[in-house]
Amino acid sequence: MFTDMHLVFLILVVTTICFLVPRFRADLVAVHALLALLLTGLITVPEAFAGFANSVVIMVAALFIVGEGVFQSGLAQKAGDLLVKSTKNSEWKLTIFMLLLVAVLSGFISNTGTVAILLPVVVSLSRQMQLHPGKLLIPLAFASSMGGALTLIGTAPNLIASQSLADAGYGALSFFSFTPVGLTMLFTGILYLWFVGRRLLDKPIEDRTGNSTKFDAAELIEQYGVSDFIHTVKVPVNSELIGRTIKQLHLPATYNITVLEAIKKDRKPLSKITGRPKSIRITVDPSYIIESGDIFLIYADEDAIEKLAADTGLIRQKDSLYQLEEAHLAEVILTPRSRLLNQSIKQVKFRAKYGLSVLAMKHQFSEAKRFTKDEILLYGDSILVHGKWKDINLLSAEKNDTVVLKSAAEETDLANQTQKSMVAGLILLGMLITMVFEWVPAVVAIVIAAVLMVLTGCVRQTDQAYQSINWQTVILIACMLPMATALENTGGVTFMSEGLINSLGAIGPLAVLAGLYGITSLFSQFISNTATAVLLFPVAILTAEQMAVSPIPMVMAVAFSSSMAFATPVATPPNAMVMAAGKYTFLDFVRVGVPLQLLIAVVAIVLLPLFFPF
Known part of the structure; x- marks a missing residue:
């Protein structure tokens, strides 16, 4: 007989399969699952939308x-600067300090945002120290x-664990409930990554990587194979193009070319007096007037360049010494949740949106190639862009969609960044103290901190505050709670x-805890750790109640296991983010991640009953 329970499991199985398909967005899958439960009468309307009022979602x-306030104020960047100052050309110091720094930051703000901040810093330091970045990025x-x-707010499953226990009448977890076991896991993981992991990831340094401690534009141009596509032309006297703007020529549409830079003589009086005229280099935009x-x-x-020269009379400079200005180049990778994914360069209007020209791109596991306007941006892509340094810096500040991996662009002038970073630090500290001493409910403390980040200008615009929210995660949690x-x-x-209980209960609660940990660990390698946790927390609580033991260690086993996903590049956003930058294969994650997964599991299963007795 096909019962309501069978129907729920059918919907759950279909939902899980859809989670595994990369082309399906996890939040849309969750919305469809919610509608399926509602339309089949398995849940009521209030139950269907109760997740949106859940304090965890808020x-x-x-x-x-x-987290956006911490990033925009420069507080997180100061942590990256601290990493640079503390390494002093020592691989030991770089590795250990990097691991500790990213772990501490991730305990209080988004781990994805933390990796986005430190990723270019670590790549740059790797080049300086002549290390392959793949040795450090996993x-x-x-x-x-x-x-x-490490903390209650470090990851969504921890927050949901606390709320699940509170709803079941066992009281919420404290801010540092996860810390003792989490710290042991962290130090175990650091030891493994130093003594074992980095050896498994030891790769030969690329021919040009690390030859210079400075940004090397020639290296990027070579890696992306764009040198054959850079041409130099000169506007002759009395050319019919003089006085017209670049936009009026419709060059991209007519010839499929992009004008990158203009070089002209400096006509300032000082140049005339000294008799040594200098060249001025300008990044060309559509409004540039030809002279x-x-x-x-x-x-x-x-x-295309031959046709352009024939049609317009521009003179080709065959043996020109001019090269692209390195401050105008940057290598960019797409974040795993980038809004640019699965769209073409033309569809996202990249040049209009960012003021930058895309020169070339590399798909995951593929050679670099010149982009076409209809080329689809995919997960794992990296792209080479050209434009004004201020536009590169603006793109660098956009952590939701892209991470600028390599750039020689000047730093933007933020005179008040030190002051804002101090304000952001005080707000974050105040939030943590309030939550630790439980002066107000956790949700109240966090919302007050978010509002203060906006009111004090740490988040510069209210619109940016809304844009900083990863709505995919929010919708996913709200829609999976009704499941x-x-x-x-x-x-x-x-x-x-x-x-x-029937399969492992006879052995004892420790075996059941290990079973829960294993099931959660398996699911979290392929689908969202949040979705996995939401589904298994009720199972953990009811199992403990039926065995007449405390549900706290069971729930915490699920929480820890859902976050400790190392075996695949799709297990977590940070895993996906470092894949392109480190030039990893799927097997790199399996080779390094599976032993760490098992080691951390042993630590958790042994320690949880000691800190939280059954």
């Missing part, structure tokens, strides 16, 4: 704003996941709980 959204991602498990004698650096293939409700209403939770 806390997660507000924490994104708090440890960076893994440490961010371990750090997120006689201008020399343009153009990005095009050979046929847990449906499982409880139809007996699905009881069914899974009894299955655990």
Whole structure:
């Protein structure tokens, strides 16, 4: 007989399969699952939308704003600067200090944002110290996941664990409930990554990597293979193009070319007096007005540049010494949750949005190639862009969609950044103290901190506060909570709980805890750790109640296991983010992550009953 419980499990199985398909967004899958439960009558309308009023959802959204304040104020960047100052060309210091720093930051703000801040710093330091970045970036991602498990607010599953226990009548967890076990896991992980992990990731340094401690534009141009597409042309006297703007020529549409830079003589009085005229280099935008004698650096293939010269009379400079200005180049990677994914360069209007030209791109596991306007941006892509240094810096500040990995652009002038970083630090400290001493409910403390970040200008605009919220995570949590409700209403939770007890209960609660940890660990390698935790917390609580033991160690086992996902590049956003930058393969994560996964599991299973007795 096909019962309501069978229908819930059917919806759950279909939802899980959809989570595994990369082309399906996790939040949209969760919305469809919610609608399926509602339309089949498995949950009521109030139950369906109760998740949106859940305090955990509010806390997660507000924490994104708090994290944005930490990033925009420069507080997180100061932590990156501290990493640079503390390494002193020592691989030991770089590795250990990097792991500790990313873990501490991830305990209080988004681990994805923390990795976005430190990723370019670590890559730059790797180049300076002649280390392959792949030796450090997987440890960076893994440490961010371990750090997120240190505190109540470090990761969404910890917040949901506390709320689940409170709803079941066992009281909420304190701010540092996770810390003793989390710290042991962290130090175990650091030891493993130093003595074992880095040896498994030891890769030969690329031919040009590390030859200079400075940004090397020639290296990027070579890696992306764009040198054959850079051409130099000169505007002759009396050219019909003089006085016209670049936009009026419709060069991209007509010839499929991009004008990158203009070089002209300095006509200032000082140059005339000294008799040593200097060249002025200008990054060309559509409004640039062409003048006689201008020399343009153009990005095009050979046929296009020949046709342009024939049609317009521009003179090609065959043996020009001019090269692209290195301050105008940057290598950019897309974040795992970037809004640019699965769209073409043309669709996202990249140049109009960022003021930058895309020169070339590298798909994951593929060679670099010149981009086409219809080229689809995919997960794991990296791109080479050209533009004004201020636009590169603005793109660098955009952590939700992109991470600027390599750039020689000047730093933006933020005169009040030190003051804002101090304000952001005080707000964050105040929030933590308030939560530790429980002066007000955790959700109130976090929301107040988020509001203060906006009012004090640490988040410069209210719109940026809204944009900083990862709505995919918020919607995912809100829509998956009713799935847990449906499982409880139809007996699905009881069914899974009894299955655990019947298979492992005879051995004892420790075996059941290990079983819960293993099931959670398996699911979290492929689907969202948040979704996994939401579904299994009720199972953990009911299983403990049926065995007449405390549910706290069971719930914490699920929370820790859902966050400790190391075996695949899709297990967590930080794993996905470092994959392109470190030039990793899927097997790199398996080779390094699986032993760490097992080692951390042993630590958790042994320690949880000691700190939280059954």
